[in-house]
């Protein structure tokens with residue numbers, strides 16, 4: 315039978331980010347999926363080495379607009395790890411509160427997009443309508459609908475008022491009602507059952523083999539959650555108080571991925587309430603001065619999974635190396651296990667079900683004349699060695715790696 | 719005002735071009751379609767092809783990879799068209815100006831391709847949906 319190739323992208327009405335899919339088809343069945351990215355690479359890691367420690371959070375929050383607290387959160391945790399300090403309790407609670415509010419609006423956003431992908435635009439419109447309430451609360455708390463700029467090395471950048479917290483409580487209450495409605499929709503609606511159950515199953519073995527994280531791995535029965543496995547900031551006390559729990563299901567299909575996210579919204583609402591009720595008084599910022607030489611790693615459970623930031627300091631006022639690993643980087647390859655054998659309509663849904671965020675993922679860009687070239691690991695190592703040799707020559711060193 | 723411009727201003731259809739944004743401007747654009755803002759009541763519709771579009775909604779800085787695609791998309795759009803540059807990234811570059819992968823600001827790229835292009839800047843990071851609507855209305859009232 316003749317094979318067909320279907321190109322999708324880079325600007326496509328279904329994709330809100332630029333990326334390019336090639337689907338290899340046999341009839342309507344997708345045999346293989348190929349993905350080209352690079353349309354989003356802006357060189358954050360390099361740019362951040364040109365900014366001071368206090369400016370970097372503003373840059374890294376612009377890595378991604380939806381999980382815009384997760385990146386600065388992981389970054390400040392990395393610098394705090396280097397310094398060996400902890401933020402004052404109120405600062406910790408504020409950061410965690412903003413992180414959880416972000417999880418709620420991010421999951422609602424995904425829910426809407428998933429509805430859109432299966433042609434069920436009612437779900438899209440409704441969930442985005444209820445998302446607005448959360449965004450209003452975020453605006454009240456931080457001053458902006460997205461890009462909150464609340465994380466700062468050593469604590470929170472701004473305090474939040476009692477009035478804003480009361481407003482947030484109201485928004486959480488009304489959002490809980492609508493989320494429960496969505497839960498009811500998922501339990502009852504035969505359209506969603508037919509369309510989502512058994513589609514794109516990611517088995518537990520595959521989830522572990524691909525190192526999937528967050529709401530991609532938890533529906534497959536892999537209970538990984540940084541907030542529980544390595545509690546940081548206010549997550550430790552809230553976990554001890556039993557304010558929330560990690561949601562895990564067993565089937566690994568798109569239906570479970572959706573249900574896990576809806577249930578996580580409910581858990582996050584509970585956690586937000588707990589954080590506001592138990593918000594301690596006092597300082598919000600530890601007042602960090604100079605950053606000594608050393609290195610630090612910070613990780614945070616972003617709405618899409620674990621985000622890791624690594625920084626290295628030489629004692630100056632700027633990081634000399636900043637490495638970002640976003641959750642989509644590990645979640646994305648799972649489409650190799652889940653897509654083949656499904657129809658085109660399902661593949662669109664399956665690739666969306668990991669909630670991919672290409673802006674977060676792209677840490678490298680290759681520009682060549684030949685548009686179809688791809689870079690393998692060996693090529694990368696070769697490029698890196700060539701670059702090191704060139705730098706050694708420039709710096710007058712003879713051999714060996716460049717020491718930092 | 720020529721006939722073409724007069725026709726352009728009625729019910730503008732828009733095509734969304736995301737050139738290396740952080741996603742946030744794009745989400746706010748999609749937000750415009752949802753019940754709270756609902757721009758379809760003004761006749762503004764998101765379409766699937768630049769050939770059907772009266773306006774391009776451009777977000778983000780254009781990196782080396784996306785620049786040729788942006789130019790191609792601009793060429794494919796039927797003229798006259800309006801280019802809305804959404805957000806601080808597209809309008810000015812913010813942090814990314816001077817980055818190794820960001821050769822030129824978006825407006826320069828478009829003006830090089832077509833010196834008579836109509837460009838509207840809507841600053842903000844991200845611009846609030848209200849600001850987006852206000853920007854579009856303002857631009858249409860001066861065209």
Ligand code: SF4
Nearest residue numbers: 740743805806807843
């Ligand atoms: S202007 Fe701001 S919100 Fe818009 S794409 Fe740029 S960084 Fe993101």
